Structure formats: C-alpha cells, structure tokens
Amino acid sequence: MSEEDISIDTIAYQKSLEKFLGDFELADGAVLSTGDGLLIASAAQNASIEPDAIAAMSASMLALADTLVGQAGRAYADNLISEAESSTLVILHAGELILTVVGRPNVNIGMILSAARRTANLIGIRAKKDEGFVKGHEILKDPEALLQRVRQELQEMRRM
Numbered sequence: 001m002s003e004e005d006i007s008i009d010t011i012a013y014q015k016s017l018e019k020f021l022g023d024f025e026l027a028d029g030a031v032l033s034t035g036d037g038l039l040i041a042s043a044a045q046n047a048s049i050e051p052d053a054i055a056a057m058s059a060s061m062l063a064l065a066d067t068l069v070g071q072a073g074r075a076y077a078d079n080l081i082s083e084a085e086s087s088t089l090v091i092l093h094a095g096e097l098i099l100t101v102v103g104r105p106n107v108n109i110g111m112i113l114s115a116a117r118r119t120a121n122l123i124g125i126r127a128k129k130d131e132g133f134v135k136g137h138e139i140l141k142d143p144e145a146l147l148q149r150v151r152q153e154l155q156e157m158r159r160m
Contacts, residue, residue: 010041015124017043020101024115025146029102031055031092032094032123034065040097049102057157058100060150065091081109090116095124150158 017030029044033055042051065077079092088103099120103112
C-alpha cells in the first residue's frame with residue numbers, strides 16, 4: 001500500500017481509541033491497524049505496549065483466524081481472544097480495519113469483548129466514510145503467503 005492509498009483522518013481514529021480507554025478502565029491499550037498490519041492509531045496507558053508490533057501481529061493473527069474459520073464455511077472470525085497472565089488481548093474487525101484491545105490481567109472477557117465490539121462498530125462506520133483507503137483482506141486470497149508471513153513474524157519475535 002502506498003502513501004497515496006492512505007487518505008484518512010488518523011486524528012479521529014486516535015480520539016476514538018483515547019475515548020475507549022477513558023470509558024473502559026480495564027484496558028491498558030488499543031491499537032487500530034489496516035488488514036495488512038500498518039498502524040493507523042494507538043492509545044496506551046502502559047509504556048510497554050508496542051503499537052507497531054501489535055498492529056502487524058494482530059493483522060496476521062486475525063487473517064489466520066479468518067482463514068481457519070473459512071474452512072468451516074464462515075467468511076470471517078468474529079474475534080480472537082488471547083488470555084495470558086499479564087494481559088488479555090481481544091482482536092476484532094472494525095470494518096476493513098483491525099482493532100486490538102490490550103486488557104488488564106484477569107479482566108472479564110465478556111466486558112472487554114462487549115466494549116471492544118461497540119468501539120469496533122463505531123470505527124467501522126467511520127472507516128466506511130474513508131472507503132477505498134484500505135484493501136483489508138487480500139492476504140486471505142493466498143493462504144501460502146499468509147503462512148509465510150506468520151512464519152516470518154514468528155522468527156522476528158524469537159529474535160527479540
């Protein structure tokens with residue numbers, strides 16, 4: 001994607017994420033990215049959150065989940081949830097974009113998922129107004145390319 005393909009008001013998305021964090025105190029951060037993992041906006045209450053890395057990995061993970069669910073006859077995964085001792089991640093589609101919410105440890109999954117869905121829906125509506133700037137799911141057309149991308153990102157994570 002070239003810079004010409006991106007003609008959006010990132011400040012509006014930034015404000016949406018900041019409002020989400022202000023309204024939902026059980027989240028440490030939120031990251032909004034394109035379907036190919038490019039960071040659009042982020043907001044964090046925790047300095048250890050790396051928005052660029054989260055954007056890239058979330059896009060890969062959700063694309064892989066979409067491919068997996070496609071094997072069961074569904075178009076896209078509704079969401080992807082990862083629970084760890086240090087945080088809970090919720091990754092979901094926000095129109096053609098991807099919203100990743102970093103929740104605090106032991107957060108109620110239902111609460112964070114509900115809050116994330118509301119925000120994703122609002123962002124999805126805004127993204128439709130910015131239609132044409134993101135080509136969201138091209139990587140799903142080539143499962144081999146997707147697997148190669150996931151392998152490459154896993155190797156990069158191991159080097160860190």
